[in-house]
Amino acid sequence: MRCAVIHPDLGNQINRRTPELALEEAVNLAEALDVEVVASMVTRVPKPRAGTLFGTGKVDEIEAWLEANDAGLVIIDGKVTPIQQRNLEKAWNVKILDRTGLILEIFSARAATREGVLQVDLAHLTYQKSRLVRSWTHLERQRGGLGFIGGPGETQIESDRRALADQIHRIKTQLNKVVKTRALHRAARKKVPYPIVALVGYTNAGKSTIFNKITGADVMAKDMLFATLDPTMRGLELPSGRKVILSDTVGFISDLPTQLVAAFRATLEEVLDADLVLHVRDISHPETTEQARDVVEILTEIGISDNAMESMLEVWNKVDNLPEAEAEAIRTAAERDEHNCVTSAITGEGLPELFEAIENALAEPVTSEKLTLDFSKGKQRAWLYAENVVQKETQTDEGYVLDVVWTKKTKDKFEAAGA
Numbered sequence: 001m002r003c004a005v006i007h008p009d010l011g012n013q014i015n016r017r018t019p020e021l022a023l024e025e026a027v028n029l030a031e032a033l034d035v036e037v038v039a040s041m042v043t044r045v046p047k048p049r050a051g052t053l054f055g056t057g058k059v060d061e062i063e064a065w066l067e068a069n070d071a072g073l074v075i076i077d078g079k080v081t082p083i084q085q086r087n088l089e090k091a092w093n094v095k096i097l098d099r100t101g102l103i104l105e106i107f108s109a110r111a112a113t114r115e116g117v118l119q120v121d122l123a124h125l126t127y128q129k130s131r132l133v134r135s136w137t138h139l140e141r142q143r144g145g146l147g148f149i150g151g152p153g154e155t156q157i158e159s160d161r162r163a164l165a166d167q168i169h170r171i172k173t174q175l176n177k178v179v180k181t182r183a184l185h186r187a188a189r190k191k192v193p194y195p196i197v198a199l200v201g202y203t204n205a206g207k208s209t210i211f212n213k214i215t216g217a218d219v220m221a222k223d224m225l226f227a228t229l230d231p232t233m234r235g236l237e238l239p240s241g242r243k244v245i246l247s248d249t250v251g252f253i254s255d256l257p258t259q260l261v262a263a264f265r266a267t268l269e270e271v272l273d274a275d276l277v278l279h280v281r282d283i284s285h286p287e288t289t290e291q292a293r294d295v296v297e298i299l300t301e302i303g304i305s306d307n308a309m310e311s312m313l314e315v316w317n318k319v320d321n322l323p324e325a326e327a328e329a330i331r332t333a334a335e336r337d338e339h340n341c342v343t344s345a346i347t348g349e350g351l352p353e354l355f356e357a358i359e360n361a362l363a364e365p366v367t368s369e370k371l372t373l374d375f376s377k378g379k380q381r382a383w384l385y386a387e388n389v390v391q392k393e394t395q396t397d398e399g400y401v402l403d404v405v406w407t408k409k410t411k412d413k414f415e416a417a418g419a
Helices: 019-032 056-069 082-092 099-110 114-130 154-191 207-215 258-263 265-272 288-302 306-311 324-334 351-362 378-386 408-416
Strands: 002-009 036-044 073-076 095-098 196-201 232-237 243-248 276-282 313-317 340-342 366-373 390-396 399-407
Touching: 002 019, 002 056, 019 036, 019 073, 019 099, 036 056, 056 082, 073 082, 073 099, 082 095, 095 099, 099 114, 099 258, 114 154, 196 207, 196 265, 196 288, 207 232, 207 243, 207 351, 258 288, 265 288, 276 288, 276 306, 276 351, 288 306, 313 351, 324 340, 340 351, 366 378, 366 408, 378 399, 378 408, 399 408
Parallel strands: 002 036, 002 073, 073 095, 196 243, 196 276, 276 313, 313 340
Antiparallel strands: 232 243, 366 399, 390 399
Protein backbone atom coordinates (compact mmCIF):
# COMPACT_ATOMS: atom_id res chain seq x y z
CA MET A 1 0.00 0.00 0.00
CA ARG A 2 1.27 3.47 -0.92
CA CYS A 3 1.56 5.54 2.23
CA ALA A 4 2.17 9.20 3.11
CA VAL A 5 3.41 10.27 6.54
CA ILE A 6 2.55 13.61 8.13
CA HIS A 7 4.01 14.96 11.35
CA PRO A 8 1.85 17.77 12.76
CA ASP A 9 4.14 20.35 14.35
CA LEU A 10 2.05 21.69 17.23
CA GLY A 11 4.11 24.78 17.88
CA ASN A 12 1.98 25.91 20.80
CA GLN A 13 2.88 22.78 22.77
CA ILE A 14 6.12 21.80 24.43
CA ASN A 15 7.84 19.36 22.08
CA ARG A 16 11.00 17.61 23.13
CA ARG A 17 11.79 16.35 19.67
CA THR A 18 12.65 18.38 16.63
CA PRO A 19 9.87 18.00 14.05
CA GLU A 20 12.27 16.65 11.39
CA LEU A 21 13.58 13.88 13.64
CA ALA A 22 10.04 13.08 14.81
CA LEU A 23 9.02 12.73 11.15
CA GLU A 24 12.01 10.47 10.49
CA GLU A 25 10.98 8.21 13.36
CA ALA A 26 7.39 8.12 12.08
CA VAL A 27 8.62 7.12 8.62
CA ASN A 28 10.71 4.35 10.20
CA LEU A 29 7.65 3.16 12.09
CA ALA A 30 5.66 3.07 8.87
CA GLU A 31 8.41 1.12 7.12
CA ALA A 32 8.39 -1.36 10.00
CA LEU A 33 4.78 -2.00 8.99
CA ASP A 34 5.95 -2.99 5.50
CA VAL A 35 4.09 -0.26 3.64
CA GLU A 36 5.59 1.78 0.81
CA VAL A 37 6.24 5.29 2.08
CA VAL A 38 5.98 7.48 -1.03
CA ALA A 39 5.94 10.92 0.63
CA SER A 40 6.39 12.58 4.02
CA MET A 41 6.14 16.08 5.42
CA VAL A 42 6.16 18.19 8.57
CA THR A 43 3.04 20.35 8.72
CA ARG A 44 2.86 23.35 11.00
CA VAL A 45 -0.36 23.37 13.05
CA PRO A 46 -0.51 26.64 15.03
CA LYS A 47 -4.07 25.97 16.21
CA PRO A 48 -5.49 22.43 15.95
CA ARG A 49 -9.06 22.36 14.62
CA ALA A 50 -11.54 20.19 16.52
CA GLY A 51 -13.09 18.78 13.36
CA THR A 52 -10.13 18.36 11.01
CA LEU A 53 -6.95 19.03 13.05
CA PHE A 54 -5.63 21.11 10.13
CA GLY A 55 -7.04 24.38 8.83
CA THR A 56 -9.26 24.41 5.72
CA GLY A 57 -6.51 25.66 3.42
CA LYS A 58 -4.06 23.06 4.72
CA VAL A 59 -6.62 20.28 4.26
CA ASP A 60 -7.00 21.25 0.60
CA GLU A 61 -3.23 21.55 0.16
CA ILE A 62 -2.62 18.10 1.63
CA GLU A 63 -5.40 16.65 -0.53
CA ALA A 64 -3.59 17.81 -3.68
CA TRP A 65 -0.29 16.50 -2.29
CA LEU A 66 -1.83 13.07 -1.62
CA GLU A 67 -3.38 12.90 -5.09
CA ALA A 68 -0.05 13.81 -6.67
CA ASN A 69 1.63 10.96 -4.79
CA ASP A 70 -1.25 8.50 -5.26
CA ALA A 71 -1.29 7.64 -1.54
CA GLY A 72 -4.08 5.44 -0.21
CA LEU A 73 -2.97 5.43 3.42
CA VAL A 74 -2.04 8.48 5.51
CA ILE A 75 -0.20 8.12 8.81
CA ILE A 76 -0.55 11.16 11.05
CA ASP A 77 2.21 11.14 13.67
CA GLY A 78 0.11 12.34 16.58
CA LYS A 79 -3.28 11.93 18.20
CA VAL A 80 -6.26 12.07 15.88
CA THR A 81 -9.78 12.02 17.33
CA PRO A 82 -12.47 9.81 15.77
CA ILE A 83 -14.24 12.94 14.49
CA GLN A 84 -11.05 14.26 12.90
CA GLN A 85 -10.36 10.86 11.36
CA ARG A 86 -13.87 10.67 9.91
CA ASN A 87 -13.69 14.14 8.39
CA LEU A 88 -10.17 13.77 6.97
CA GLU A 89 -10.88 10.34 5.47
CA LYS A 90 -13.96 11.81 3.81
CA ALA A 91 -12.08 14.88 2.55
CA TRP A 92 -9.04 12.99 1.25
CA ASN A 93 -10.69 9.65 0.34
CA VAL A 94 -7.93 7.68 2.08
CA LYS A 95 -7.50 5.51 5.14
CA ILE A 96 -5.91 7.21 8.15
CA LEU A 97 -3.87 5.87 11.04
CA ASP A 98 -2.75 8.02 13.95
CA ARG A 99 0.39 7.28 15.94
CA THR A 100 -1.41 5.01 18.39
CA GLY A 101 -3.05 3.03 15.60
CA LEU A 102 0.27 2.71 13.79
CA ILE A 103 2.12 1.35 16.81
CA LEU A 104 -0.74 -1.06 17.47
CA GLU A 105 -0.47 -2.31 13.88
CA ILE A 106 3.27 -2.93 14.29
CA PHE A 107 2.79 -4.76 17.57
CA SER A 108 0.10 -6.88 15.95
CA ALA A 109 2.51 -7.88 13.18
CA ARG A 110 5.42 -8.59 15.54
CA ALA A 111 3.91 -10.38 18.55
CA ALA A 112 4.89 -14.05 18.53
CA THR A 113 4.15 -15.66 21.88
CA ARG A 114 0.71 -16.51 23.22
CA GLU A 115 0.94 -13.74 25.79
CA GLY A 116 2.17 -11.21 23.26
CA VAL A 117 -0.70 -11.96 20.86
CA LEU A 118 -3.28 -11.69 23.64
CA GLN A 119 -1.81 -8.41 24.89
CA VAL A 120 -1.86 -6.91 21.41
CA ASP A 121 -5.44 -8.07 20.82
CA LEU A 122 -6.49 -6.52 24.12
CA ALA A 123 -4.81 -3.23 23.24
CA HIS A 124 -6.43 -3.22 19.79
CA LEU A 125 -9.90 -3.90 21.13
CA THR A 126 -9.55 -1.23 23.81
CA TYR A 127 -8.45 1.24 21.13
CA GLN A 128 -11.30 0.25 18.80
CA LYS A 129 -13.87 0.56 21.59
CA SER A 130 -12.69 4.10 22.34
CA ARG A 131 -13.37 5.03 18.71
CA LEU A 132 -16.92 3.65 18.50
CA VAL A 133 -18.65 7.01 18.21
CA ARG A 134 -21.08 8.55 15.77
CA SER A 135 -18.24 9.55 13.53
CA TRP A 136 -18.31 6.31 11.60
CA THR A 137 -21.47 7.00 9.57
CA HIS A 138 -19.67 7.09 6.23
CA LEU A 139 -17.74 3.86 6.63
CA GLU A 140 -18.73 0.50 5.29
CA ARG A 141 -19.00 -2.45 7.68
CA GLN A 142 -15.54 -3.83 6.91
CA ARG A 143 -12.85 -1.80 5.21
CA GLY A 144 -10.21 -4.50 5.06
CA GLY A 145 -6.61 -3.40 4.61
CA LEU A 146 -3.79 -3.99 7.04
CA GLY A 147 -4.66 -6.02 10.10
CA PHE A 148 -6.89 -3.86 12.26
CA ILE A 149 -6.97 -0.86 9.90
CA GLY A 150 -10.67 -0.36 9.65
CA GLY A 151 -13.66 0.18 11.84
CA PRO A 152 -17.30 -0.66 12.34
CA GLY A 153 -20.18 1.19 10.74
CA GLU A 154 -22.79 3.32 12.43
CA THR A 155 -25.66 0.86 12.02
CA GLN A 156 -24.01 -1.69 14.31
CA ILE A 157 -22.47 0.59 16.97
CA GLU A 158 -24.40 -0.71 19.97
CA SER A 159 -24.07 -4.39 19.11
CA ASP A 160 -20.41 -3.83 18.19
CA ARG A 161 -19.80 -2.16 21.53
CA ARG A 162 -21.27 -5.16 23.35
CA ALA A 163 -19.31 -7.56 21.14
CA LEU A 164 -16.07 -5.68 21.83
CA ALA A 165 -16.77 -5.68 25.56
CA ASP A 166 -17.34 -9.46 25.43
CA GLN A 167 -14.13 -9.98 23.50
CA ILE A 168 -12.17 -7.78 25.91
CA HIS A 169 -13.53 -9.74 28.87
CA ARG A 170 -12.67 -13.07 27.20
CA ILE A 171 -9.12 -11.97 26.36
CA LYS A 172 -8.54 -10.58 29.86
CA THR A 173 -9.60 -13.95 31.28
CA GLN A 174 -7.17 -15.77 28.98
CA LEU A 175 -4.44 -13.25 29.71
CA ASN A 176 -4.87 -13.66 33.46
CA LYS A 177 -4.18 -17.39 33.05
CA VAL A 178 -1.05 -16.67 31.00
CA VAL A 179 0.11 -14.06 33.52
CA LYS A 180 -0.35 -16.58 36.34
CA THR A 181 1.74 -19.08 34.39
CA ARG A 182 4.45 -16.45 33.93
CA ALA A 183 4.30 -15.70 37.66
CA LEU A 184 4.86 -19.40 38.37
CA HIS A 185 7.84 -19.39 36.02
CA ARG A 186 9.27 -16.35 37.81
CA ALA A 187 8.74 -18.03 41.16
CA ALA A 188 10.56 -21.10 39.86
CA ARG A 189 13.44 -18.96 38.61
CA LYS A 190 13.74 -17.32 42.03
CA LYS A 191 14.59 -20.74 43.41
CA VAL A 192 17.51 -20.87 40.99
CA PRO A 193 20.44 -18.99 42.52
CA TYR A 194 21.00 -16.96 39.34
CA PRO A 195 20.35 -13.22 39.28
CA ILE A 196 18.23 -11.81 36.45
CA VAL A 197 19.64 -9.00 34.30
CA ALA A 198 17.06 -7.19 32.13
CA LEU A 199 17.86 -5.20 29.00
CA VAL A 200 15.66 -2.16 28.42
CA GLY A 201 15.93 0.78 26.06
CA TYR A 202 14.41 2.85 23.32
CA THR A 203 13.36 0.84 20.30
CA ASN A 204 16.21 0.15 17.86
CA ALA A 205 18.86 1.00 20.46
CA GLY A 206 20.60 -2.34 19.86
CA LYS A 207 19.32 -4.42 22.80
CA SER A 208 18.73 -7.58 20.79
CA THR A 209 22.06 -7.28 19.00
CA ILE A 210 23.85 -7.05 22.35
CA PHE A 211 21.73 -9.92 23.65
CA ASN A 212 22.70 -12.10 20.69
CA LYS A 213 26.35 -11.09 20.85
CA ILE A 214 26.89 -12.07 24.46
CA THR A 215 24.56 -15.08 24.70
CA GLY A 216 25.00 -16.61 21.25
CA ALA A 217 21.21 -16.52 20.83
CA ASP A 218 19.41 -15.78 17.57
CA VAL A 219 16.76 -13.28 18.67
CA MET A 220 15.40 -11.21 15.79
CA ALA A 221 17.76 -8.23 15.56
CA LYS A 222 17.25 -5.82 12.71
CA ASP A 223 17.80 -2.14 12.11
CA MET A 224 14.05 -1.73 12.48
CA LEU A 225 11.77 -0.26 15.10
CA PHE A 226 10.13 -2.85 17.36
CA ALA A 227 12.06 -5.79 15.93
CA THR A 228 11.63 -7.51 19.31
CA LEU A 229 8.29 -7.61 21.10
CA ASP A 230 8.28 -10.69 23.29
CA PRO A 231 10.74 -11.11 26.16
CA THR A 232 13.45 -13.68 25.60
CA MET A 233 15.58 -15.13 28.38
CA ARG A 234 18.92 -16.92 28.13
CA GLY A 235 21.49 -18.13 30.58
CA LEU A 236 24.81 -16.29 30.51
CA GLU A 237 28.09 -17.21 32.18
CA LEU A 238 30.22 -14.21 33.10
CA PRO A 239 34.02 -14.43 32.77
CA SER A 240 34.28 -15.09 36.52
CA GLY A 241 32.14 -18.20 36.09
CA ARG A 242 29.12 -16.63 37.71
CA LYS A 243 25.86 -17.46 35.95
CA VAL A 244 23.07 -14.95 35.31
CA ILE A 245 19.83 -14.93 33.35
CA LEU A 246 19.69 -12.24 30.66
CA SER A 247 16.28 -10.95 29.55
CA ASP A 248 15.64 -9.01 26.33
CA THR A 249 12.47 -6.89 26.38
CA VAL A 250 10.26 -4.83 24.10
CA GLY A 251 11.69 -1.49 22.99
CA PHE A 252 10.21 1.67 24.42
CA ILE A 253 9.15 4.70 22.40
CA SER A 254 7.91 8.21 23.06
CA ASP A 255 4.15 8.61 23.31
CA LEU A 256 3.69 4.87 23.78
CA PRO A 257 -0.07 4.24 23.59
CA THR A 258 -1.54 3.96 27.06
CA GLN A 259 -3.34 0.81 25.94
CA LEU A 260 0.03 -0.82 25.31
CA VAL A 261 1.57 0.26 28.59
CA ALA A 262 -1.33 -1.47 30.35
CA ALA A 263 -1.47 -4.47 28.02
CA PHE A 264 2.26 -5.14 28.16
CA ARG A 265 2.60 -4.62 31.88
CA ALA A 266 2.90 -8.37 32.48
CA THR A 267 5.72 -8.56 29.96
CA LEU A 268 7.48 -5.57 31.49
CA GLU A 269 7.17 -7.15 34.92
CA GLU A 270 10.26 -9.10 33.93
CA VAL A 271 12.04 -5.79 34.43
CA LEU A 272 10.46 -5.24 37.85
CA ASP A 273 11.70 -8.64 39.02
CA ALA A 274 15.22 -8.16 37.67
CA ASP A 275 18.19 -7.98 40.01
CA LEU A 276 19.87 -5.54 37.63
CA VAL A 277 18.55 -3.39 34.76
CA LEU A 278 20.75 -2.47 31.79
CA HIS A 279 19.49 0.61 29.96
CA VAL A 280 20.80 0.30 26.40
CA ARG A 281 21.05 3.66 24.60
CA ASP A 282 21.83 4.45 20.97
CA ILE A 283 24.50 6.98 21.89
CA SER A 284 24.91 7.95 18.23
CA HIS A 285 21.30 9.15 17.89
CA PRO A 286 20.88 12.95 17.83
CA GLU A 287 18.20 12.73 20.51
CA THR A 288 19.68 10.02 22.70
CA THR A 289 19.07 12.13 25.83
CA GLU A 290 15.38 12.58 25.02
CA GLN A 291 15.04 8.88 24.25
CA ALA A 292 16.63 8.00 27.58
CA ARG A 293 14.17 10.29 29.33
CA ASP A 294 11.25 8.51 27.65
CA VAL A 295 12.57 5.13 28.81
CA VAL A 296 12.91 6.33 32.40
CA GLU A 297 9.38 7.74 32.32
CA ILE A 298 7.92 4.40 31.20
CA LEU A 299 9.97 2.49 33.78
CA THR A 300 8.61 4.84 36.44
CA GLU A 301 5.09 4.34 35.09
CA ILE A 302 5.27 0.55 35.37
CA GLY A 303 6.53 0.87 38.94
CA ILE A 304 10.27 0.21 38.94
CA SER A 305 11.76 0.60 42.42
CA ASP A 306 14.04 3.45 43.46
CA ASN A 307 16.79 0.94 44.25
CA ALA A 308 16.56 -0.54 40.75
CA MET A 309 16.77 2.93 39.21
CA GLU A 310 19.79 3.84 41.31
CA SER A 311 21.68 0.65 40.47
CA MET A 312 20.71 0.68 36.76
CA LEU A 313 23.63 0.58 34.33
CA GLU A 314 23.57 2.68 31.17
CA VAL A 315 25.03 0.94 28.12
CA TRP A 316 26.02 3.58 25.58
CA ASN A 317 25.77 1.46 22.46
CA LYS A 318 26.54 2.09 18.75
CA VAL A 319 29.68 4.10 19.51
CA ASP A 320 31.02 2.75 16.20
CA ASN A 321 28.49 4.99 14.41
CA LEU A 322 30.20 8.14 15.72
CA PRO A 323 33.19 9.97 14.26
CA GLU A 324 36.31 9.04 16.20
CA ALA A 325 36.62 12.41 17.94
CA GLU A 326 33.03 12.22 19.21
CA ALA A 327 33.45 8.57 20.16
CA GLU A 328 36.53 9.41 22.22
CA ALA A 329 34.65 12.20 24.00
CA ILE A 330 31.85 9.75 24.81
CA ARG A 331 34.34 7.22 26.21
CA THR A 332 35.91 9.93 28.39
CA ALA A 333 32.48 11.02 29.68
CA ALA A 334 31.49 7.44 30.51
CA GLU A 335 34.65 6.89 32.56
CA ARG A 336 33.48 9.52 35.06
CA ASP A 337 30.58 7.32 36.23
CA GLU A 338 30.78 3.62 37.08
CA HIS A 339 27.15 3.26 36.00
CA ASN A 340 28.01 3.99 32.36
CA CYS A 341 29.60 1.61 29.86
CA VAL A 342 30.43 2.37 26.20
CA THR A 343 29.86 -0.49 23.77
CA SER A 344 29.50 -1.49 20.16
CA ALA A 345 27.45 -4.63 19.72
CA ILE A 346 28.77 -4.87 16.15
CA THR A 347 32.52 -4.62 16.84
CA GLY A 348 32.44 -6.02 20.36
CA GLU A 349 34.02 -2.91 21.86
CA GLY A 350 33.30 -2.49 25.55
CA LEU A 351 31.72 -5.91 26.13
CA PRO A 352 34.47 -7.09 28.53
CA GLU A 353 33.99 -3.87 30.49
CA LEU A 354 30.23 -4.44 30.43
CA PHE A 355 30.70 -7.92 31.90
CA GLU A 356 32.89 -6.44 34.63
CA ALA A 357 30.30 -3.75 35.37
CA ILE A 358 27.58 -6.42 35.67
CA GLU A 359 29.81 -8.42 38.02
CA ASN A 360 30.43 -5.37 40.21
CA ALA A 361 26.79 -4.32 40.24
CA LEU A 362 25.64 -7.79 41.30
CA ALA A 363 28.36 -8.20 43.91
CA GLU A 364 26.91 -8.24 47.41
CA PRO A 365 28.70 -7.37 50.65
CA VAL A 366 29.58 -10.44 52.69
CA THR A 367 29.80 -10.87 56.44
CA SER A 368 31.49 -13.49 58.65
CA GLU A 369 29.51 -15.13 61.41
CA LYS A 370 29.85 -18.05 63.84
CA LEU A 371 26.82 -20.32 64.01
CA THR A 372 26.09 -23.04 66.54
CA LEU A 373 23.73 -25.80 65.43
CA ASP A 374 22.71 -28.65 67.70
CA PHE A 375 23.18 -32.17 66.39
CA SER A 376 19.53 -32.42 65.36
CA LYS A 377 20.04 -29.66 62.77
CA GLY A 378 21.83 -31.85 60.26
CA LYS A 379 19.56 -30.67 57.43
CA GLN A 380 20.44 -27.02 58.04
CA ARG A 381 24.13 -27.92 58.26
CA ALA A 382 23.89 -29.71 54.89
CA TRP A 383 22.14 -26.66 53.39
CA LEU A 384 25.01 -24.38 54.44
CA TYR A 385 27.55 -26.72 52.87
CA ALA A 386 25.48 -26.90 49.69
CA GLU A 387 25.56 -23.10 49.53
CA ASN A 388 29.36 -23.25 49.93
CA VAL A 389 29.42 -20.69 52.75
CA VAL A 390 31.11 -22.81 55.46
CA GLN A 391 34.73 -21.85 56.04
CA LYS A 392 35.44 -23.94 59.12
CA GLU A 393 33.65 -26.40 61.40
CA THR A 394 34.29 -27.69 64.88
CA GLN A 395 32.19 -29.83 67.18
CA THR A 396 31.44 -29.21 70.84
CA ASP A 397 29.14 -30.79 73.37
CA GLU A 398 26.46 -28.34 72.22
CA GLY A 399 26.65 -29.25 68.55
CA TYR A 400 28.27 -28.00 65.36
CA VAL A 401 30.11 -24.66 65.44
CA LEU A 402 30.36 -23.25 61.91
CA ASP A 403 32.31 -20.26 60.66
CA VAL A 404 30.31 -18.96 57.67
CA VAL A 405 30.87 -16.16 55.17
CA TRP A 406 27.66 -15.16 53.43
CA THR A 407 25.60 -12.40 51.91
CA LYS A 408 22.47 -10.95 53.44
CA LYS A 409 20.41 -12.69 50.78
CA THR A 410 21.87 -16.10 51.67
CA LYS A 411 21.36 -15.43 55.38
CA ASP A 412 17.74 -14.48 54.77
CA LYS A 413 17.19 -17.67 52.75
CA PHE A 414 18.73 -19.71 55.57
CA GLU A 415 16.50 -18.10 58.16
CA ALA A 416 13.44 -18.43 55.94
CA ALA A 417 14.16 -22.16 55.65
CA GLY A 418 13.41 -22.43 59.36
CA ALA A 419 16.90 -22.66 60.75
